[in-house]
Amino acid sequence: MTRSVYVTGIDRGDGRQVVELGIMELLARQTGRVGVYRPLLHDGPDRLFDLLKARYRLDQDAATAYGMEYPEASALLAEKGVDELVSQLVDRYHRVARDSDVVLVLGTDYADTNLPDELGLNARLANELGAVVVPVVGGTAQPPESVRAEARNAYRAFEALGCQVVALVVNRVAPADRESIAERLSARLPVPCYVLPEDKSLSAPTVAQITQALGGEVLLGDEAGLARDALDFVFGGAMLPNFLNALTPGCLVVTPGDRSDLVVGALAAHTSGTPPIAGVLLTLNERPAPHVLTMAERLAPGTPVVSVAGNSFPTAAELFALQSRLNSATPRKLETALGLFERHVDTAGLRDRISVTRSTRVTPMMFEHELLEQARSERRRVVLPEGTEDRVLRAADVVLRRGVCDLTLLGEEQAVRKKAADLGIDIGGADVVDPQTSPLRERFAEFYAKARAHKGMTVELANDVVTDVNYFGTLMVQEGLADGMVSGSVHSTAATIRPAFEIIKTKPGAGIVSSVFFMCLADRVLVYGDCAVNPDPNAEQLADIAVQSAATAAAFGVEPRIAMLSYSTGTSGSGADVDKVRKATEIVRERRPDLLVEGPIQYDAAVEPSVAATKLPESDVAGRATVLIFPDLNTGNNTYKAVQRSAGAVAVGPVLQGLRKPVNDLSRGALVQDIVTTVAITAIQAQSRGPAGA
Structure with a gap:
C-alpha cells in the first residue's frame, strides 16, 4: 500500500506551506516517486502544486493533483452527505497513489470553504487514506500559553478521531517565545512537537x-x-x-x-x-x-x-x-522556508516517524538533497573568492538560508554588500574580507615568500601575489581560516587550482591531483574520472586516479565498483593504449586488493548488464560499475559532456581529489544550483579533516 502523509491545519493563517514544502523535501530525499494530492481546491490554479512540480521534477498530471473544487464539494455534501463526498475524494486519491511510492496530502485551508466540521473532514480523509497526520497550529500574535493550549487541543482532537498523529508543528510564533513553547510542549505531548518562529521575509x-x-x-x-x-x-x-x-x-x-x-x-x-x-x-x-x-x-x-x-x-x-505566498516565482522564499524548517525540525527523526521506505533508485534531486543534509551535519567554513559575481552571491544566499555551511566572501566589502543589495539578497551571515586591505595580507605574503623561495619569490613580490583572490582564498584554507575553497565561475581552471598546487599540495599517498564528476542519471549516480585535470596519465597515474575516485565515491555514498575503460574488453585487444589500462588495473589490484576493479573494459560492458553477460559473465564489476575511469582527458571530457547533454544527466563537478585540503573548481557556465552543490561537496570533503583552526 502506498504510504501517505497528511498535513492539515485547524484554522487559517498557520503558514502551513512552509511545513508542506519541508515535508516534501524529506520525502523527495527518500524516493523519486512522490505524488501530491489536495482533496479540495479553490477556483484557479494550484500554485503550490505548480511549485512542487517544478522544483521536484514531478511527472504528475495537474488534473490528478486535486479531488474537486470547494463549490462542488459543498453541493455534494448537501445533496448526498459526507460519506459520498469522502468516497469520491478517496477514489480520486488513488489516481495518484497507484503511480507513487508516497503521497503528500495537503489538507483543506479553512478559508471561505462553507464546509461544516472541517477538522473532522480532514481527520476522516486521513483515516480513509491510511495516512499519518502532521497537524499544523498557527501562533501569530498569540501569547505562549494560548499557543501551547491550542497545540494540545489540536493533538487531542485528531487523536480522538482515530488519526495516527506522528508529529505536530507550531508555526509563526514570536521568536522570543519559541524555546519556552517548545520546552513546555515536549513535556506535555506524546509525539514530537516542532516550533517554528515567525520569519517576516516569508510573509513579506x-x-x-x-x-x-x-x-x-x-x-x-x-x-x-x-x-x-x-x-x-x-x-x-x-x-x-x-x-x-x-x-x-x-x-x-x-x-x-x-x-x-x-x-x-x-x-x-x-x-x-x-x-x-x-x-x-x-x-x-x-x-x-x-x-x-x-x-x-x-x-x-x-x-x-x-x-x-x-x-x-x-x-x-x-x-x-497583502501577504506573500510561496510559489515558483519566489525562489528565495523557498530557500528561506526550507532553511527555517530544517533548523527547527529534527528532520531525521521526522523521516523515521513517517517511515517511508528508501528507494533503491537514486535520482539527481535525491543525491543533491543528501549532499546538503550531509554538509549541514557538521558545519564547515568555505571561502568564495569571487565575492562580487552575481551567481556566486545568489548561491551564497541559498547556502546561508539553508544552513549548509559558513561562508567567507572575498572582495571590497562595500562593493560586495552593494551588489548583494542590488540583487535583493541577504548575505548578512557571511564574512566579507578584502585581500587588499586585510591585516592577513602581510602574514600571507611572508608565508608565500617562504614557501616559494626556491622559485625566487620575495616578500615584496608576494605582497602583490597574495592580493589575487584565488591565492588569498587558498592561503586562508592553508592557514586554517577556512576549511575549503570554491572558485572558477569567472576564473579559468588554471587560475583556480594553480595556487592549490603551489600552497596546499598533494596529500600523503596521492601521486597526483585529479578530478571526478558525479553524473546523476535518471536512476543512479555514476562517478567519472578524470575529466578535467590530467591530459594523458600514465599507468601509475591512472591507477592513482582510480583509487582516489573510489575513495571519493565512497565518501559520498556511492559504493565503488571500478571500471578501467578502454576501447576493448578483457583480452580482446592489444596496443599501447590498451596495455596502459591493463597495467593500471593490475596496479590498482596490487595497491588495493579490497577494491572491486575490472579492466580494460568498454563502457557498454561496464554499465549494461546484458552486454556484460556476453563479454565478461564472471565479473563482479561488469554491468554494475559505479566508478568509470577514462584513459585520458580527451575521452573523459567529451564523454561526460555527451552524457550530460544527450541523456539529460546532471553533472556535479569537477570535484578535485588528492589535495591535502579541499579546493574545487567551477565551470564558467555554472548555474547557481551548481555552485550550491559544489560548496556542499567542499564542506563534506572538509568534514573528514576537522574544522578550520582545530
Whole structure:
C-alpha cells in the first residue's frame, strides 16, 4: 500500500506551506516517486502544486493533483452527505497513489470553504487514506500559553478521531517565545512537537507582487529588483533629513510622485547601503521629471520605482493587507522556508516517524538533497573568492538560508554588500574580507615568500601575489581560516587550482591531483574520472586516479565498483593504449586488493548488464560499475559532456581529489544550483579533516 502523509491545519493563517514544502523535501530525499494530492481546491490554479512540480521534477498530471473544487464539494455534501463526498475524494486519491511510492496530502485551508466540521473532514480523509497526520497550529500574535493550549487541543482532537498523529508543528510564533513553547510542549505531548518562529521575509510580499496587486506601472527596475521582499513600509512626507532617519533595511518607500527629493534621497541611501531598500512606490499617479528618473536610474541601477494611481492612504490599506505566498516565482522564499524548517525540525527523526521506505533508485534531486543534509551535519567554513559575481552571491544566499555551511566572501566589502543589495539578497551571515586591505595580507605574503623561495619569490613580490583572490582564498584554507575553497565561475581552471598546487599540495599517498564528476542519471549516480585535470596519465597515474575516485565515491555514498575503460574488453585487444589500462588495473589490484576493479573494459560492458553477460559473465564489476575511469582527458571530457547533454544527466563537478585540503573548481557556465552543490561537496570533503583552526 502506498504510504501517505497528511498535513492539515485547524484554522487559517498557520503558514502551513512552509511545513508542506519541508515535508516534501524529506520525502523527495527518500524516493523519486512522490505524488501530491489536495482533496479540495479553490477556483484557479494550484500554485503550490505548480511549485512542487517544478522544483521536484514531478511527472504528475495537474488534473490528478486535486479531488474537486470547494463549490462542488459543498453541493455534494448537501445533496448526498459526507460519506459520498469522502468516497469520491478517496477514489480520486488513488489516481495518484497507484503511480507513487508516497503521497503528500495537503489538507483543506479553512478559508471561505462553507464546509461544516472541517477538522473532522480532514481527520476522516486521513483515516480513509491510511495516512499519518502532521497537524499544523498557527501562533501569530498569540501569547505562549494560548499557543501551547491550542497545540494540545489540536493533538487531542485528531487523536480522538482515530488519526495516527506522528508529529505536530507550531508555526509563526514570536521568536522570543519559541524555546519556552517548545520546552513546555515536549513535556506535555506524546509525539514530537516542532516550533517554528515567525520569519517576516516569508510573509513579506515582493515588489513584483505589490506592483501586480496595485495595478502599478514599473518606471525603473529590473527582474532582480522586483524580486526583493518589502519587509517594511516607510511613508514619505517629512523633510529629507528626518525621512532618511526613518528608513529601515528592506523597506518599500511610499511617497507622492512629486516628491523627487525623497525619491533621490532614498535611492542614494540604498546605494550607500545605509540602508538598502526594496524600492520606491509613487502614489497619486505623479511621476518625477525625466531628468530625475535618469538620475535615479544611475544612482541605483535595478532598484524598482513603481507608480500607482491611488493616493497614499488607500494604497497603505492595500499594502498592509497583502501577504506573500510561496510559489515558483519566489525562489528565495523557498530557500528561506526550507532553511527555517530544517533548523527547527529534527528532520531525521521526522523521516523515521513517517517511515517511508528508501528507494533503491537514486535520482539527481535525491543525491543533491543528501549532499546538503550531509554538509549541514557538521558545519564547515568555505571561502568564495569571487565575492562580487552575481551567481556566486545568489548561491551564497541559498547556502546561508539553508544552513549548509559558513561562508567567507572575498572582495571590497562595500562593493560586495552593494551588489548583494542590488540583487535583493541577504548575505548578512557571511564574512566579507578584502585581500587588499586585510591585516592577513602581510602574514600571507611572508608565508608565500617562504614557501616559494626556491622559485625566487620575495616578500615584496608576494605582497602583490597574495592580493589575487584565488591565492588569498587558498592561503586562508592553508592557514586554517577556512576549511575549503570554491572558485572558477569567472576564473579559468588554471587560475583556480594553480595556487592549490603551489600552497596546499598533494596529500600523503596521492601521486597526483585529479578530478571526478558525479553524473546523476535518471536512476543512479555514476562517478567519472578524470575529466578535467590530467591530459594523458600514465599507468601509475591512472591507477592513482582510480583509487582516489573510489575513495571519493565512497565518501559520498556511492559504493565503488571500478571500471578501467578502454576501447576493448578483457583480452580482446592489444596496443599501447590498451596495455596502459591493463597495467593500471593490475596496479590498482596490487595497491588495493579490497577494491572491486575490472579492466580494460568498454563502457557498454561496464554499465549494461546484458552486454556484460556476453563479454565478461564472471565479473563482479561488469554491468554494475559505479566508478568509470577514462584513459585520458580527451575521452573523459567529451564523454561526460555527451552524457550530460544527450541523456539529460546532471553533472556535479569537477570535484578535485588528492589535495591535502579541499579546493574545487567551477565551470564558467555554472548555474547557481551548481555552485550550491559544489560548496556542499567542499564542506563534506572538509568534514573528514576537522574544522578550520582545530
